[in-house]
Amino acid sequence: MRRDGAPALGQFAHNLREAPRRLREAAVRGGRPTTDRTRSTFVFNNVFLHLHAVRTHRWSLRWTTTAGLGIASVAAFLITLVTGILLMFYYKPYPDVAYDSMKDIHFVVPTGRFVRNLHRWAANVMVVAVILHMARTFYTAAYRAPREFNWLVGMALLVTTLGLSFTGYLLPWDQLAYWAITIGANIAQSPREVTDALGVTQAFDPGGLQRLLLLGSDTVGEEALIRFYLLHVILLPLIAGMLMAVHIWRIRKDGGLAKPPDVDARLGDPPPATYPVFTEAPTKTYHLAAIVRGRTPAVGGGPENTVPSMPHLFYAEAAVLMLTLLICMALSLVSDAPLKELANPLVPENPAKAPWYFLGLQELVAFSAFMGGIGIPTIVLVGLGLIPFLDREQAGTGVWFGGPGGWPLVRNSIAVGFAAALILESFAIQFGWLREWVPGIPQLVITAVNPGTVLTFVYAAYSLWLVRLFNSARAGALGLFTCFLCGFVVLTVIGTYFRGPNWQFYWSPADWPVH
Template structure:
């Protein structure tokens, strides 16, 4: 710590100041000294541009691991890791066909630590997708989407879509066989509304599918135009969109009252020694802020009785999640290298041509009909997820895991039902084929519309409507539907990833694939 400056000689004063300068820099940065008292801890938070996103004090319920499992923060941490590693990769990557492939090869084999950075980038992207999906499941199962957090749930949906968009655009950049054919399939899925317009016979005048594909690729083939478009989306537009949505997402957490907690959270928390009523000595008086704000939102008269200072309690927990995410990404990067196949060859498709794993559930459905599997079902899912907070306007058991009528028992039953349905339909379609195998003359519109995914969605919807009636509660129906959706997603993804081989034929194991 600084001591008083000696008065005697200018030179000694100079030397003294020089020696003291590190501490003076620290004091200047912290503005109010070390965070050792409640006052300086508060200042540590709101006096820091990055930390003041947090509130000064945090409710103890929010700090329980089981409240959030740190999943949202893990997703953010994975994004930051991907951001840093991605910027490093940009120093060597050249977004032009062939040159792109060569530059990835350089990064892999020539650039010092290049392979490791690329692995980290790839694994952090995967960790991010997993964390985002789990975070969504957490928010759903604790009913954290309810009023006043409906809008933040919608922002979260936007973040999910942008996250998947980032992965998809990044997939093309290596310009290898895997990339080229996954994007060819993706671009043609974007074009698949043509299945409907063709069947109706209006493609000549109204062709949204063709427009989508052309906007995505900038050409009628996957070529240099497509690569530069995907590059700009991947390194600029989508990260900007993600950061903007993240800012709103975080800000709304604060504005909507922090983490969701049950109404009886204070009773359920055991007393803790270092928690004390902050307003004990405050005058017993409440203030009306009527002229400034409407409603009863300011916490006037409500003492933060069960809160602890965010510094250190919240920040150390966040630091823990951050370090764990880094650790997981590093460990995965050491174990497994990011793949790089042969240079893209537009005349020989990769067989099987598989998208990133989280799209393989959709690819499984696309193998029956492109429009329904690739556009229809995803749109139904996104609309359905977005509607959840507006259909479930109940209040009971907000903030409790699996809260709502039926609870965990209903979730377990729905999981059994959801798994049985998806496994049954898939087993049937794999064993006996689908419509065209039985009725070769069937109209294309029927094949387009009646996908196993359509059937599955209808079964899930009917089941959850029945649950809504049985329990007389929209929340119960939502629990059933969301659980079924998760089961369907997981099973279809596993089938697409592990059980589909060349020609999209079913194989029990990749070891059974024919060699050629």
């Protein structure tokens, strides 16, 4: 715009001086977030921030509501994203060369070792955070309607997270990587145990197809490495990113985090220092709301006990991000990511162990591959997915261990879950399993009757008993979820610390025979 009467040259100088301010205004519309209105525009004018609502309920901001676990998962994902891109500058996805480039990253590249440690620790922190986040969602009954779909998106994110970690495991191309992936690929092939026993493998071989698609060959070689690399750096991160966007968006669309019905009474008045709730009368009405059909979660709600997301929510999220970064950096300084000797397809690691979060499954796989590696995980995933559709109750939503039974039920279930898993494992370790008792037993029985199968039945029976006892599906779900969590812990700890060469039981690695 030209000011009247000003010479063009003066106008030019003026525009030049004003350019930085105008650039800022063009990028960030709405001004500083100091009033209710500008705090709102700060959120909904920003493509990333508007995944969150403009205002956040005070209940959602309490540390005890979420413990920040969802944001910690996102934070860990962002750390792996940044460090992963840095590692890609030097990593070469080709057998042998890959191992050399890992050694370069570890010993030569400036800060290479630290960045790799950070990548590995952030990946582990992400797995832990995702599992705990799921437990939090379950125990506060936050999966209930209208949040069923978001629970399923969360499960897809759990699987994607595990997939990201697993595909990353092969890339160093050392002994640890090679044999973990050989075992993993053969677990993918293990439906053959069933098709072989039925004698239909020639005609119908889903196991072989899975392994072939995963490895691109019949052995773990260059084809497998490039496939895992592709999955690890492009496909799975893209899927994870998109699912996260949907996941966070759905929180907003489903009416914020789950809250108990009497939330306002529980919260009480906001402390005096809190930025006042609704100081300005809204100057805008939402015409769209008049024609959108159906019920939104906000309909029929009481007065909102909300505060502006900027700064309350975003500052809290930034704090969680910094805390996650701090934890990952501290761990990276203390403990180096492992790099064993170059992969050797002729000499298996002994013991060959998968990443720690798969060692519970590996413990089951040591009894029969199909049931331990595919059957039981599938049962668990289907069961988890069904929870929000089977539990249609109302009591206890948004409260820790909410619902019939409550914390005493969960406490007892912890005891049952640990006891059942420990007794069964001790029995199998002490007395062996089916083939040791009946040498000629049919393979189909060995495949199907895994200690994990027995454990699943025990837990399921306990859970059904709880459903009857409390006359509530939620009580059964509380028991079942707790039991499976305990079983997971027991199996993982045994697989990690008490299994040595030939997958035999040892009280301590110090007892391992020298070989």
